[in-house]
Amino acid sequence: MxxxxxxxxxxxxxxxxxxxxxxxxxxxxxxxxxxxxxxxxxxxxxxxxxxxxxxxxxxxxxxxxxxxxxxxxxxxxAQSVVLRPLPPWLDGLNVGAAQLSADRGASVGGDLYEAIATEHGVRVVMGDVRGHGLAALGTVAALLGSFREAAHDEPELGRVLHRLDRTLGRHLRERARAAHPACGVLAPDGPVAEEFVTVLLLEIDRDGTLRALNCGHPWPYVLRGTGVQPLTRTDPLPPLGPFPPPAEPAPLPCGRLLPGESLVLFTDGAEDARDGRGRFFSLPDVLSEVVRDHPASPQTVLRTVFGALLHHTGGRPADDVAVLVLRNDRKDRRPSGARGTACPADDAPLASGAARQGRRCSHPV
Missing domain, CATH: 1.20.58 (Methane Monooxygenase Hydroxylase; Chain G, domain 1)
Known part of the structure; x- marks a missing residue:
């Protein structure tokens, strides 16, 4: 501490x-x-x-x-140690990330993200702790510390998820004991027992192959050329905390991230942000505007998204917002006849503001 x-x-x-x-x-x-x-x-x-x-x-x-x-x-x-700045490059991936806390004066809140180059590929976590601001910082620190170790130690992505789940359970039990020393256990009706975390785990191989485990988190968007589409429309698993993950969770194959394409990971504070008239922020529309003429760098995507978000909310977002952009700048060494992708989202129509409503995570964070 x-x-x-x-x-x-x-x-x-x-x-x-x-x-x-x-x-x-x-x-x-x-x-x-x-x-x-x-x-x-x-x-x-x-x-x-x-x-x-x-x-x-x-x-x-x-x-x-x-x-x-x-x-x-x-x-x-202290906050920079918890949510340390990501390197601009990770194993050929151009990386950009930024976070906006709902608490004035805080640079870290309830959102967490990390990207690490390991012998198993580049592994990424994006998560959202229930609540926002400095009150959620302890849970963020516990989960990030666990991921930074498990990403290197565990060969299977499912094992990384189980490490995060055990860390969260241990952290919540310690909080419960600190709040009620006489009880000593996690009371089923206590406020700590209601805590949960949405988590998205990604693994990106050297050839761009994508695998994902999603526990209640919004799916990222893929920027392909001048189009924007969701990575997949598969229903996620429940968030960590209230329900244990499957005994052997199988990562979902999500095709490949080809050279020049980008992944945009975000927390639901982005799509749940409202303006003065109650209208939701349309992240897909903003991303479409960014890549309308040509592909954009992660830094350009971040500047545009956060600028539009602050303008939409009048400079006062109601929830923490984190955005992580990964662009594949590796050279494509595949034969010309093999440059396809099997991602389930390839045949899906481009995302729009109206389609976003059906994909929003139903768990309030």
């Missing part, structure tokens, strides 16, 4: 307030003018005490701002 310790007031910081207080007391009892009842004397006395009070307020404000800057610097350092 990361703790931020507040600094105790020092003797040096108390010198100036003490000095100003001594000036005020000395004037009040040592200056003959302060004991006069004339209008001029009263105005002068009031001006002296006003100056002393203003100086004390300004000093206190300066000290508080200094402490706030130190606290923010420490918080940013």
């Amino acid at each position: 990361i703790r931020i310790k507040a600094r105790a007031p020092t003797a040096r910081g108390a010198v100036l307030p003490t000095l100003w207080g001594a000036v005020a007391v000395g004037y009040r009892y040592g200056c003959p003018l302060a004991r006069q009842d004339g209008l001029g004397a009263r105005l002068f006395t009031s001006a002296v005490f006003l100056a002393v009070g203003t100086a004390l307020i300004l000093h206190a404000r300066r000290a508080l701002l200094r402490e706030l800057r130190l606290a923010r610097r420490a918080a940013c350092a």
Whole structure:
């Protein structure tokens, strides 16, 4: 656990307030003018005490701002360790990621993502913890730590999912014991027992072959040329937490990510964002606008999506939003006659804002 310790007031910081207080007391009892009842004397006395009070307020404000800057610097350092910046390149994949917290002043909330190049391929996790902001940060840290180890250790993607599920269960039990030490177990009617996490696990081989395990998370979009379509329309598994995953979950084959194509992973805060009139944010329409003329880099996709999202919500999203873009910039070494893909979503029509409504995760996060 990361703790931020507040600094105790020092003797040096108390010198100036003490000095100003001594000036005020000395004037009040040592200056003959302060004991006069004339209008001029009263105005002068009031001006002296006003100056002393203003100086004390300004000093206190300066000290508080200094402490706030130190606290923010420490918080940013801690948050960058939990949700560390992704490298721009991973085994030939161009990577871009960004997150927007619903809590003002926080750079990390209830969304989590990570991408790691392993001997089993590039493995990616995108998740969404129930709730948002700093309250969900502990669960995010636990799951990310577990994934960073399991992604290298486990040869099967299903085993990685089981590691995440065990980590979540252990974390929730520890939270329950901390909240109710006398109970010692996870109460079935307690607030911690209602926690859940949606998780999407992806594995990308060197030839672009995609495999996925999805527990209640929105499916990513694929940017192919100037078109946008969902990776698949298969129903996901239940979220982690309330229900255990299958004993041997089989990853879903999702075809191949060809050179020049991109995957856009996101949390449901993007598609659930509403404007002042209650209209949902249409992520597929924004992505279609990005690639209308030519394929876009991950950084361009992120700038466009977050700019449009902030404009849609008036700069105040109601939920955390995370977006992760992976573009395959590897060279295609396949024969010219084998450049097809067997992804189930290839024959699906291009995604639209209307089609989005039927695919939104039904679990409120």
